Amino acid sequence: MASKILGIFLFLLVASSTAKDDTFTFNGFRGTNFRLDGATYVNPDGLLLVTDTVREKMGHAFYPSPFQFRSSRGGKILSFSSTFVFAMVSQFTEVSGCGLAFVVSATTNLSAVLPDQYIGLFNKENNGNSSNHVLAIELDTLQNLEFGDIDGNHVGIDINSLTSVSARTASYYDSTTNQFKKLSLASGQAMQVWVDYEGDDMILNVTLSPVETPKPNQPLLSSIVNLSNVVSDSMYVGFTSANAAFFTAHCVLGWSFKMNGTAPAIDYKKLPPVPQFKTSGRSRKLAIWLTVASTLLVVLASGVVVFVRRRTKYAELLEDWEREYGPHRFSYKDLFKATNGFKVKELLGIGGFGMVYRGVLPTSNIQVAVKRVSHDSKQGMKEFVAEIVSIGQLRHRNVVQLLGYCRRKGELLLVYDYMPNASLDKFLHERSKPTLTWAQRFRIIKGVASGLLYLHEDWEQVVIHRDIKASNVLLDSEMNGRLGDFGLARLYEHGSVPQTTHVVGTIGYIAPELGRTGKATTATDVFAYGAFLLEVACGRRPIESKSEQMVLVDWVLENWKKGSVLATCDPRLREEFSVAEMELVLKLGLLCSHPLPAARPGMRQVMQFLDGDAAFPELTPAYLNFSILSLLEKEGFDDYIMSFPSTMATMSAVSGAM
Numbered sequence: 196m197a198s199k200i201l202g203i204f205l206f207l208l209v210a211s212s213t214a215k216d217d218t219f220t221f222n223g224f225r226g227t228n229f230r231l232d233g234a235t236y237v238n239p240d241g242l243l244l245v246t247d248t249v250r251e252k253m254g255h256a257f258y259p260s261p262f263q264f265r266s267s268r269g270g271k272i273l274s275f276s277s278t279f280v281f282a283m284v285s286q287f288t289e290v291s292g293c294g295l296a297f298v299v300s301a302t303t304n305l306s307a308v309l310p311d312q313y314i315g316l317f318n319k320e321n322n323g324n325s326s327n328h329v330l331a332i333e334l335d336t337l338q339n340l341e342f343g344d345i346d347g348n349h350v351g352i353d354i355n356s357l358t359s360v361s362a363r364t365a366s367y368y369d370s371t372t373n374q375f376k377k378l379s380l381a382s383g384q385a386m387q388v389w390v391d392y393e394g395d396d397m398i399l400n401v402t403l404s405p406v407e408t409p410k411p412n413q414p415l416l417s418s419i420v421n422l423s424n425v426v427s428d429s430m431y432v433g434f435t436s437a438n439a440a441f442f443t444a445h446c447v448l449g450w451s452f453k454m455n456g457t458a459p460a461i462d463y464k465k466l467p468p469v470p471q472f473k474t475s476g477r478s479r480k481l482a483i484w485l486t487v488a489s490t491l492l493v494v495l496a497s498g499v500v501v502f503v504r505r506r507t508k509y510a511e512l513l514e515d516w517e518r519e520y521g522p523h524r525f526s527y528k529d530l531f532k533a534t535n536g537f538k539v540k541e542l543l544g545i546g547g548f549g550m551v552y553r554g555v556l557p558t559s560n561i562q563v564a565v566k567r568v569s570h571d572s573k574q575g576m577k578e579f580v581a582e583i584v585s586i587g588q589l590r591h592r593n594v595v596q597l598l599g600y601c602r603r604k605g606e607l608l609l610v611y612d613y614m615p616n617a618s619l620d621k622f623l624h625e626r627s628k629p630t631l632t633w634a635q636r637f638r639i640i641k642g643v644a645s646g647l648l649y650l651h652e653d654w655e656q657v658v659i660h661r662d663i664k665a666s667n668v669l670l671d672s673e674m675n676g677r678l679g680d681f682g683l684a685r686l687y688e689h690g691s692v693p694q695t696t697h698v699v700g701t702i703g704y705i706a707p708e709l710g711r712t713g714k715a716t717t718a719t720d721v722f723a724y725g726a727f728l729l730e731v732a733c734g735r736r737p738i739e740s741k742s743e744q745m746v747l748v749d750w751v752l753e754n755w756k757k758g759s760v761l762a763t764c765d766p767r768l769r770e771e772f773s774v775a776e777m778e779l780v781l782k783l784g785l786l787c788s789h790p791l792p793a794a795r796p797g798m799r800q801v802m803q804f805l806d807g808d809a810a811f812p813e814l815t816p817a818y819l820n821f822s823i824l825s826l827l828e829k830e831g832f833d834d835y836i837m838s839f840p841s842t843m844a845t846m847s848a849v850s851g852a853m
């Protein structure tokens with residue numbers, strides 16, 4: 196009872212503060228009572244971090260009380276104006292999170308939205324729905340073709356949807372040259388945005404500039420936007436942001452807002468500092484100071500600066516407990532040199548865990564692939580490194596050899612054997628690559644089974660791969676399939692990478708029980724292997740959502756029940772395959788994909804079926820009476836399936852960078 200009264204009292208307190216004032220200014224956010232959720236917080240400097248580089252993937256910050264956006268109830272839309280200073284600071288200069296948006300929303304309850312490409316604004320059901328009542332100005336740093344994004348560095352006006360009504364590459368008008376100059380949103384530099392809406396003419400202007408320069412006299416975007424169906428009587432204003440595979444700190448330094456007038460100016464002197472991940476700033480200052488000293492000193496000191504720079508450039512983390520792993524340890528300097536300083540040119544690919552670079556080791560001339568994984572070094576690192584080193588002892592011709600590792604602040608580097616033919620999924624799904632023959636595919640299928648059997652049963656301890664899929668099957672120079680990337684999923688489970696609340700795996704390969712128990716087993720690996728078999732035989736991804744969601748297992752199963760299972764095989768094979776082998780692979784795929792873990796075969800059995808050493812059991816319709824789609828829906832998989840970084844979004848980040 197008492198708490199109820201207190202609740203009502205608090206409610207009145209909040210309610211009484213609504214929209215009495217039609218303006219606010221925050222030069223820093225210390226002591227504010229904003230509505231924050233998810234990853235969002237205010238740091239001791241007063242910086243509003245809508246998302247940062249270690250916490251959850253998305254967050255929201257709203258001014259606590261709503262504003263009347265209409266002159267009277269149901270009346271005309273008022274003008275409003277807002278300006279804010281922001282910075283996006285990434286751990287890696289090449290890639291960033293998804294972006295930040297200024298939001299005008301009817302509700303602050305955005306609990307049903309998704310991170311990644313949805314930047315914490317919508318989800319796949321409500322994106323585009325006019326009952327959202329959301330106006331957003333997106334500062335988008337990831338090109339998403341699904342929403343028609345023009346590039347990976349743009350500003351857009353979004354109305355109830357992530358498909359912008361108007362968008363333009365980030366730039367600002369420079370009146371001295373009368374030209375727009377490009378800005379890189381995720382550069383780590385502070386920038387200012389002005390959002391001005393003129394209610395009578397329905398003109399919405401969005402202006403961008405580097406911080407502390409006067410407002411450019413031409414907006415970046417100027418659009419006629421009829422907000423009468425978007426804006427409810429009272430609306431909240433705030434920010435949203437999200438990260439995907441890479442974590443960026445999306446910060447707001449200062450913000451002002453005014454209804455029916457011009458937003459007050461921001462006092463730059465009072466703004467909190469932009470966070471720094473790089474240490475080079477200090478040595479630069481040092482260099483500047485030294486130029487005023489005598490020539491001799493300068494010569495001496497520049498030596499020091501070079502030394503300091505080198506030190507920070509090649510700085511590593513090496514703790515006492517790692518000494519015993521010495522032989523497995525690579526120096527960062529060597530990896531830096533091997534990959535030409537992690538040049539974009541050397542980028543082999545990018546996935547959920549990090550970017551992979553090609554390199555040649557300086558002394559041995561061995562070709563390697565170096566994977567950079569961002570991590571929070573404090574938690575679970577010891578166990579993880581122990582595991583990496585033990586994984587490094589695995590030797591099998593269908594397993595990609597892990598050669599060693601290196602640790603830096605916030606980053607882990609893994610060094611693997613270089614696989615010249617990249618990953619299998621490219622051959623299956625990219626039209627630019629030649630089609631693999633059935634003989635090649637069948638050999639890869641057997642190779643992967645053999646590698647997985649080794650991990651599950653033939654090595655000294657059971658190794659669960661946790662993320663079997665076509666993109667983790669790499670092809671060596673002879674087109675043998677080799678399992679890569681195992682154990683990395685463990686990094687997530689040890690909690691050393693954010694997103695620990697998510698089950699690790701990839702959509703379409705995750706066994707139904709994994710969602711319930713969260714526990715990876717050899718049987719969950721077998722499930723993923725089943726999805727992989729069907730993917731290789733049918734040339735289709737386990738789940739396709741082009742028009743409507745198609746679950747490959749269900750589709751093959753339906754065809755098998757109708758007696759037309761061969762109709763599901765990849766048309767690019769032009770029917771050039773052994774019918775017996777194809778049928779075996781399809782049926783084995785179904786068997787491995789059984790929703791009951793106990794009904795799936797073990798890898799030794801799988802190997803025997805593939806080698807023809809054991810007769811394949813007769814599958815009865817009753818036995819295979821399931822639908823993975825309905826199971827997944829029942830397990831409530833949708834949320835985290837959709838929140839796992841989509842390869843499409845991350846791939847476009849690379850093509851943007853190249």
Ligand SMILES: *[C@@H]1O[C@H](CO)[C@@H](O)[C@H](O)[C@H]1NC(C)=O
Binds near residue numbers: 265266273455
């Ligand atoms: C908006 O501002 C104009 C002039 O600045 C004023 O005449 C008008 O009454 C204001 N409207 C509201 C609803 O405050």
Ligand SMILES: *[C@@H]1O[C@H](CO)[C@@H](O)[C@H](O)[C@H]1NC(C)=O
Binds near residue numbers: 304305306307
């Ligand atoms: C927020 O919305 C969700 C549904 O989207 C609902 O389940 C939840 O109760 C709401 N929370 C509050 C505090 O209104």
Ligand SMILES: *[C@@H]1O[C@H](CO)[C@@H](O)[C@H](O)[C@H]1NC(C)=O
Binds near residue numbers: 321324326
């Ligand atoms: C839009 O959202 C409303 C309310 O959530 C829902 O009733 C309606 O079916 C949705 N419309 C579409 C086209 O999805």
Ligand SMILES: *[C@@H]1O[C@H](CO)[C@@H](O)[C@H](O)[C@H]1NC(C)=O
Binds near residue numbers: 391392399400414
């Ligand atoms: C929007 O920009 C146009 C073009 O520069 C300008 O004429 C107009 O006054 C601006 N409107 C607002 C509300 O800033």
Ligand SMILES: *[C@@H]1O[C@H](CO)[C@@H](O)[C@H](O)[C@H]1NC(C)=O
Binds near residue numbers: 421422424
């Ligand atoms: C704005 O949209 C509303 C609702 O669709 C419509 O009634 C109104 O005529 C529109 N205003 C203008 C100027 O087009």
